[in-house]
Amino acid sequence: xxxxxxxxxxxxxxxxxxxxxxxxxxxxxxxxxxxxxxxxxxxxxxxxxxxxxxxxxxxxxxxxxxxxxxxxxxxxxxxxxxxxxxxxxxxxxxxxxxxxxxxxxxxxxxxxxxxxxxxxxxxxxxxxxxxxxxxxxxxxxxxxxxxxxxxxxxxxxxxxxxxxxxxxxxxxxxxxxxxxxxxxxxxxxxxxxxxxxxxxxxxxxxxxxxxxxxxxxxxxxxxxxxx
Amino acid sequence: xxxxxxxxxxxxxxxxxxxxxxxxxxxxxxxxxxxxxxxxxxxxxxxxxxxxxxxxxxxxxxxxxxxxxxxxxxxxxxxxxxxxxxxxxxxxxxxxxxxxxxxxxxxxxxxxxxxxxxxxxxxxxxxxxxxxxxxxxxxxxxxxxxxxxxxxxxxxxxxxxxxxxxxxxxxxxxxxxxxxxxxxxxxxxxxxxxxxxxxxxxxxxxxxxxxxxxxxxxxxxxxxxxx
Numbered sequence: 242x243x244x245x246x247x248x249x250x251x252x253x254x255x256x257x258x259x260x261x262x263x264x265x266x267x268x269x270x271x272x273x274x275x276x277x278x279x280x281x282x283x284x285x286x287x288x289x290x291x292x293x294x295x296x297x298x299x300x301x302x303x304x305x306x307x308x309x310x311x312x313x314x315x316x317x318x319x320x321x322x323x324x325x326x327x328x329x330x331x332x333x334x335x336x337x338x339x340x341x342x343x344x345x346x347x348x349x350x351x352x353x354x355x356x357x358x359x360x361x362x363x364x365x366x367x368x369x370x371x372x373x374x375x376x377x378x379x380x381x382x383x384x385x386x387x388x389x390x391x392x393x394x395x396x397x398x399x400x401x402x403x404x405x406x407x408x409x410x411x412x413x414x415x416x417x418x419x420x421x422x423x424x425x426x427x428x429x430x431x432x433x434x435x436x437x438x439x440x441x442x443x444x445x446x447x448x449x450x451x452x453x454x455x456x457x458x459x460x461x462x463x464x465x466x467x468x
Numbered sequence: 469x470x471x472x473x474x475x476x477x478x479x480x481x482x483x484x485x486x487x488x489x490x491x492x493x494x495x496x497x498x499x500x501x502x503x504x505x506x507x508x509x510x511x512x513x514x515x516x517x518x519x520x521x522x523x524x525x526x527x528x529x530x531x532x533x534x535x536x537x538x539x540x541x542x543x544x545x546x547x548x549x550x551x552x553x554x555x556x557x558x559x560x561x562x563x564x565x566x567x568x569x570x571x572x573x574x575x576x577x578x579x580x581x582x583x584x585x586x587x588x589x590x591x592x593x594x595x596x597x598x599x600x601x602x603x604x605x606x607x608x609x610x611x612x613x614x615x616x617x618x619x620x621x622x623x624x625x626x627x628x629x630x631x632x633x634x635x636x637x638x639x640x641x642x643x644x645x646x647x648x649x650x651x652x653x654x655x656x657x658x659x660x661x662x663x664x665x666x667x668x669x670x671x672x673x674x675x676x677x678x679x680x681x682x683x684x685x686x687x688x689x690x691x692x693x694x695x
Binding site: 267268338339341342345346347348349350355358359362363365366371372373374375376377378379380381383384385386387388389391392394395396398399400401408409410412413414415416417420424425427428429431432434435436437438439440442443 | 494495565566568569572573574575576577582585586589590592593598599600601602603604605606607608610611612613614615616618619621622623625626627628635636637639640641642643644647651652654655656658659661662663664665666667669670
């Protein structure tokens with residue numbers, strides 16, 4: 242007679258339980274995941290034969306699918322698209338910062354996430370980024386997003402602060418504390434705009450950066466098709 | 469009769485063992501650390517009464533001390549100093565990427581690290597950054613450094629790549645693979661320069677950014693004193 246809990250086991254239930262474990266403890270093992278679901282480890286493998294690595298890729302898909310935009314909107318340049326891409330991705334990661342180190346520790350193979358990176362790569366390519374510059378631009382956006390997601394998961398007091406008026410850091414912390422809203426989110430916005438500004442400028446050395454029609458790149462980009 | 473291994477126990481030995489454990493397994497517990505050192509958990513607490521949190525702060529100090537510069541060199545502006553600060557910090561973190569999530573999960577209280585942040589805050593303040601802008605600038609540099617350290621610890625193949633010539637991401641990966649040197653390091657350099665460019669520009673809206681004597685900030689900054 243099959244155990245009812247095993248019969249109800251599904252990939253979505255496994256991923257939800259794994260996400261809860263990582264949010265709470267920072268990691269998971271297959272035996273601990275099985276225990277949380279009150280099933281045997283072997284019944285877990287029936288649904289995720291690739292084991293822990295497959296579960297981590299499943300978590301990546303769970304968080305990234307729908308978070309990264311699939312293509313440009315009419316008139317949107319690479320800069321606006323990259324901003325929208327980074328904001329969506331960061332929102333997904335900042336909600337589950339403890340998942341980040343698990344994701345960066347293995348190769349991205351989740352199809353929905355790969356499609357999200359491909360969409361960004363196509364928009365950059367269509368706007369004239371050379372191949373290697375393109376990969377570095379994608380990587381630095383990735384670094385800022387993931388660093389900011391860790392920052393979102395940091396304690397409210399990032400630095401131990403004795404409120405020393407002679408400390409420039411203390412004064413800056415005090416000034417920031419009185420501002421409403423999410424400190425980490427504000428820092429991310431400032432960093433993202435600065436980074437996109439800098440990337441835009443690095444493409445045109447000697448030329449003052451200025452907004453152009455249809456986005457900073459000034460050219461209409463093709464909407465990427467499905468992957 | 470005291471056990472010889474306990475007699476040899478010291479804070480530096482404990483930190484070295486903890487760093488090895490984190491580099492290898494991604495985390496540590498006090499009992500596992502004690503087992504690695506062949507001592508009792510209680511003898512560990514004799515040297516680090518604050519337990520795991522104190523050990524993590526010790527790891528922060530071990531990595532950051534000397535990595536973050538203490539003050540400006542003659543004629544160095546905020547931009548050059550911030551670049552040097554971020555490069556030193558990133559090199560320290562990229563050598564031990566699995567330590568990063570442990571560090572971001574708790575408040576910075578290690579004195580050497582706090583002094584490193586204070587040095588950056590003083591240089592930004594001396595060059596006219598307003599308090600809140602200053603904290604955001606420090607935070608975004610932090611995010612880029614930590615995200616890049618995770619990137620440095622990622623697998624050689626960041627994305628599963630079938631070498632599809634129709635994929636913009638695949639073509640960019642292929643172009644980057646033939647370049648010599650450290651891909652993650654090159655991305656970091658491009659991101660850091662772009663971010664510093666963008667931060668410099670955000671301070672002077674409407675004014676084209678240009679290099680000035682003594683650094684991008686154009687003004688000589690005071691060398692911060694000891695913290």
